[in-house]
Amino acid sequence: MWVAMTPEHALAEIGRMQRHVGPRGRWPAWVWLAGGLLTSACGTFAPPVTGGLAGSVVAFGFAAFAVAVLAYALTQRVVGRTPARLETRLTSAFVGLVAADVVFRVTASPTHPAPAVMLFGCLPALPMLYGAWRVWRA
Amino acid sequence: MAGLTAVSTHPRHRLDGAIHAPVRLSIMAALASAGRVEFGFLRDLVEVSDSLLSKHLGVLEAAGYIEVIKGFVGKRPRTWLALTPAGRAAFDAYAAALRALVDAPTRAPE
Numbered sequence: 001m002w003v004a005m006t007p008e009h010a011l012a013e014i015g016r017m018q019r020h021v022g023p024r025g026r027w028p029a030w031v032w033l034a035g036g037l038l039t040s041a042c043g044t045f046a047p048p049v050t051g052g053l054a055g056s057v058v059a060f061g062f063a064a065f066a067v068a069v070l071a072y073a074l075t076q077r078v079v080g081r082t083p084a085r086l087e088t089r090l091t092s093a094f095v096g097l098v099a100a101d102v103v104f105r106v107t108a109s110p111t112h113p114a115p116a117v118m119l120f121g122c123l124p125a126l127p128m129l130y131g132a133w134r135v136w137r138a
Numbered sequence: 139m140a141g142l143t144a145v146s147t148h149p150r151h152r153l154d155g156a157i158h159a160p161v162r163l164s165i166m167a168a169l170a171s172a173g174r175v176e177f178g179f180l181r182d183l184v185e186v187s188d189s190l191l192s193k194h195l196g197v198l199e200a201a202g203y204i205e206v207i208k209g210f211v212g213k214r215p216r217t218w219l220a221l222t223p224a225g226r227a228a229f230d231a232y233a234a235a236l237r238a239l240v241d242a243p244t245r246a247p248e
Contacts, residue, residue, distance in 0.1 A: 011237065011240060013164055013167060014233060014236075017164060017183070018167065020168075020183060021171040021183070024172075025173060077175065077176035077179035078172050078175050078176070079172060079174050080172055081172060084220070
């Protein structure tokens, strides 16, 4: 059924949709903030800096967080404009920096959180923190 | 011809017929506020049936205004919808025409 709308009603409908949909697409900012903070912590203390039970806790904790984030993301039904624009580039940067960190740990085998270890460990967090900032700024 | 030119400058001539139907306006407004929106969410938001939403989405897709993205969550299919750059430009122009109509001074009949 076609119902005529006045321009005022049409603008009101546009405003209603913006208010309803806009805020629902900002959830990736929280995910990226939490991911950035956890990545910094785990990246610094990941094996071989910590071994044994502590190393397992760090590795398992990060894996559990990743699974929880994926499950949460799959339940979301709106992705905002800024997250949709950034997600591919941020994911690529994150994967690349994690790979660089893994190569560093395998080749250098650090046993304590030296500055270089902290640098390589924290770098993968930067794309996520940048993404969170961009979403909140938009 | 002078009369036709005067008529064609009225903001209503800038109202895009593909967006003008109320359901399609709601769809476009919802998609313009996000990067992508899931089909079921949009159906509930616009308060229409699956079939009616699909019909209107078909019109917008044929106009090149929306993109339909099919995917799966486990074994369940999930459909996402997003505006194309052409769709976003058309919606911005449509909203500008609406604002021009609202802001235009009322003309007294001659």
